[in-house]
């Protein structure tokens with residue numbers, strides 16, 4: 001599990017290292033360690049881009065603080081590798097003096113920014129040493145002009161610690177920012193590395209003497225410590241992201257004793273005559289994500305005389321249904337005949353989890369069905385139209401006795417919150433979840449985006465999809481089915497857990513609901529990872545090692561890639 005920390009935690013973690021360096025009479029010891037890693041990764045990028053290092057050119061854009069110091073010391077080392085190095089000082093009087101002296105000694109060229117002509121020297125690679133932990137706001141002039149000119153010329157940027165113009169804690173990406181191909185950071189990931197992943201490019205963490213628990217080798221060092229350093233104790237601002245290997249291990253594989261029920265049955269109430277496609281996408285995604293059975297309930301508003309599906313005697317006891325299945329059921333069965341359809345929520349058979357909302361409408365039938373599903377005491381995912389209903393009838397959530405997961409996109413989050421600051425997604429999400437808690441509602445919320453955020457009031461996950469191809473109509477319906485199936489699997493595991501474990505969880509969660517404390521946030525983070533991987537593979541026509549950015553996809557293509565994505569993640 002990757003952990004990303006706030007500026008405050010990083011600075012407090014670095015402080016003893018820097019103090020020890022100063023006490024030893026070598027105040028730049030830690031900075032030079034950072035710079036060595038920065039030079040190493042920059043040289044690797046130069047080689048990747050040009051086929052070599054010796055004789056290539058690197059430009060340093062140097063700010064007024066220690067971030068610039070890192071860049072200057074790294075420039076001196078790159079001179080030692082035979083690179084031409086040009087440093088452009090944005091604040092000549094405030095550039096890191098010892099770093100500057102080291103670069104000059106190594107033969108680097110130094111220019112003040114106002115000495116530059118209209119033509120900035122065209123390097124093979126440029127290093128952004130403008131600001132790091134101490135930065136705030138967008139890139140300022142003339143740095144923004146230099147960055148834009150070189151980026152437009154195709155010069156790759158290496159960001160020192162963080163891309164300048166990206167806020168370290170909120171991950172806000174200002175209009176004027178460095179579009180990094182590579183970000184080299186030090187010791188611990190910063191929150192922005194997860195929240196602003198697309199702006200950071202590939203992130204490399206250099207070991208400067210801190211312990212990063214995400215690094216297995218360093219985690220072993222941690223176990224040998226008599227006491228865990230303060231910075232390793234996760235605090236309220238720590239962000240998490242599961243690794244691909246961890247997600248792969250979470251994806252269920254049926255065992256010899258499994259059957260269609262034991263892996264978790266998910267029931268989906270979705271679709272309408274107007275939006276039957278949402279039901280097909282959500283149900284089909286649930287079928288693809290696990291081997292558990294999938295049940296479907298359509299909207300009463302469009303019940304037809306269509307023939308009922310193969311009744312599942314475990315659910316209705318063979319009684320004639322009170323209502324014919326909906327028109328959407330016909331479409332669902334045509335697409336996925338293995339799905340078991342039911343005319344109403346009450347007549348649906350046993351399920352370990354519910355999904356309500358995709359294309360399901362917001363009329364009285366929808367409201368009644370949401371209430372009925374929440375009253376089943378099963379973990380429930382509310383998406384799309386169900387969120388619109390919850391926004392106008394939040395009291396419905398009070399009838400939930402089992403864990404609830406809301407999965408809004410930005411516009412639906414507007415409806416739930418009445419308006420939110422998109423520059424601080426993680427902060428706004430945490431405030432919303434905390435507000436529900438203040439009203440006695442325990443909910444986990446997944447806020448969709450290129451970087452999907454999931455928050456349950458204690459833990460926040462940030463999952464970068466790795467591409468933006470999932471930004472297509474119906475993609476959210478697919479995510480709801482994937483997530484619902486994985487929740488059902490987790491709930492089935494809880495059911496099969498020993499009575500002692502169930503009793504323990506109920507005791508610490510002060511409720512009798514057997515699903516209390518189910519880690520919906522962790523399941524949702526895995527589902528978002530799987531969804532993003534399916535979109536990436538679909539855009540690259542299932543080539544696991546593609547070249548180029550890929551090609552446009554529809555939600556059906558994303559859906560078709562779910563099995564390959566499951567296999568890819570399980571194989572990591």
Ligand SMILES: NC(=O)C1=CN([C@@H]2O[C@H](COP(=O)(O)OP(=O)(O)OC[C@H]3O[C@@H](n4cnc5c(N)ncnc54)[C@H](O)[C@@H]3O)[C@@H](O)[C@H]2O)[C@H](O)CC1
Pocket residue numbers: 014018027028030031034063064065066067068070130131132133134135136137138139140160161162165186208
């Ligand atoms: N000291 C060490 O051993 C290590 C340092 N590391 C690196 O240090 C930076 C943090 O350095 P700091 O001097 O605290 O802040 P910055 O260099 O990020 O910012 C300096 C300065 O920049 C001005 N500023 C703020 N916003 C902007 C802006 N938008 N545009 C231009 N200038 C801006 C403001 O005056 C700031 O004070 C850290 O990121 C590492 O790179 C390493 O951690 C290794 C150990």
